[in-house]
Amino acid sequence: MQPEFTAIAHPNIAFIKYWGNRDDALRLPLNGSISMNLSGMETRTTVQFDQALVQDHFELNGETQSGPGLQRVSDFLDHVRRLASSNHFARVSSSNNFPTGAGIASSASAFAALALAASKAAGLDLNQKDLSRLARLGSGSACRSIPDGFVEWLPGEDDASSYAVSIASKDHWDLVDAIAVVSQGHKPVGSSAGHKLAHTSPLNAQRVLDAPERIRNCREALLGRDFARFAEVVELDSNYMHAVMRTSNPPLVYWESATEVLLWQVWQWRKEGHAVCATVDAGPNVHVLALKSELEWLQKALWELPGVKNVLTGEPAEGARLAV
Numbered sequence: 001m002q003p004e005f006t007a008i009a010h011p012n013i014a015f016i017k018y019w020g021n022r023d024d025a026l027r028l029p030l031n032g033s034i035s036m037n038l039s040g041m042e043t044r045t046t047v048q049f050d051q052a053l054v055q056d057h058f059e060l061n062g063e064t065q066s067g068p069g070l071q072r073v074s075d076f077l078d079h080v081r082r083l084a085s086s087n088h089f090a091r092v093s094s095s096n097n098f099p100t101g102a103g104i105a106s107s108a109s110a111f112a113a114l115a116l117a118a119s120k121a122a123g124l125d126l127n128q129k130d131l132s133r134l135a136r137l138g139s140g141s142a143c144r145s146i147p148d149g150f151v152e153w154l155p156g157e158d159d160a161s162s163y164a165v166s167i168a169s170k171d172h173w174d175l176v177d178a179i180a181v182v183s184q185g186h187k188p189v190g191s192s193a194g195h196k197l198a199h200t201s202p203l204n205a206q207r208v209l210d211a212p213e214r215i216r217n218c219r220e221a222l223l224g225r226d227f228a229r230f231a232e233v234v235e236l237d238s239n240y241m242h243a244v245m246r247t248s249n250p251p252l253v254y255w256e257s258a259t260e261v262l263l264w265q266v267w268q269w270r271k272e273g274h275a276v277c278a279t280v281d282a283g284p285n286v287h288v289l290a291l292k293s294e295l296e297w298l299q300k301a302l303w304e305l306p307g308v309k310n311v312l313t314g315e316p317a318e319g320a321r322l323a324v
Contacts, residue, residue: 020198038314111138231277258307
């Protein structure tokens with residue numbers, strides 16, 4: 001029996017979205033993306049390889065998993081086994097302190113933590129670039145949860161050149177993400193299935209073509225701490241992605257009525273002078289990005305809106321790391 005390792009990783013919120021792949025197996029994205037790791041929300045994963053096991057064993061939030069959930073973890077562990085030239089199965093235990101599968105990037109933190117814990121447990125010592133590449137194979141957005149703080153995913157040309165890098169430390173800008181949770185259940189269509197529909201939208205080619213300009217604007221706004229410019233490009237990119245989803249075949253509509261109300265309200269607050277903007281991942285929950293000085297007021301205001309069941313908050317966080 002080999003030593004066990006435990007890793008911690010955070011979900012991330014994408015300012016410029018990842019939607020659609022050039023290669024589904026390698027999860028090579030159609031365009032680059034920019035995100036922020038979120039403190040306060042984390043996945044904690046322990047992995048131990050054991051030659052006595054006859055198959056992988058996976059426990060999530062205290063419940064033994066089977067079927068597609070176990071298969072996805074086993075498929076990912078196969079990548080680790082190939083890198084380590086090993087044929088041993090593993091015991092994996094993972095837990096989230098935030099809703100799973102509800103559009104809050106649980107797969108990002110899950111596979112970032114799994115990549116680090118499993119690679120260490122298999123005797124590998126991967127650098128950040130290769131760890132990001134490995135995490136990408138489990139979930140594209142997981143590659144962005146490996147580096148610290150504010151992160152850019154370089155789309156690359158192939159497996160070797162598609163990985164994420166930190167473009168600013170977690171202390172660079174006092175941003176917060178107040179997540180207005182309107183649904184804590186699993187979304188009806190997972191992101192992996194949704195990515196495969198992107199090409200069916202007549203809007204997607206233009207979205208991808210314009211992506212480098214949106215990335216440049218977002219990066220410059222972030223590095224320059226220009227909230228007005230940041231808000232404009234973040235909301236444009238989110239709306240663009242959901243327009244692609246809604247015009248796919250079949251259409252993907254993740255928003256609920258409460259989502260629409262929240263988005264309208266955030267726009268109104270910004271017109272009134274508040275430093276807030278909104279973005280929505282593949283789910284109904286609304287991420288309200290704001291300067292930290294707005295947080296106390298913002299949390300109270302969000303709780304007062306209809307349909308809001310919880311408000312989670314995150315600040316810029318470090319990347320994946322081993323538990324001590």
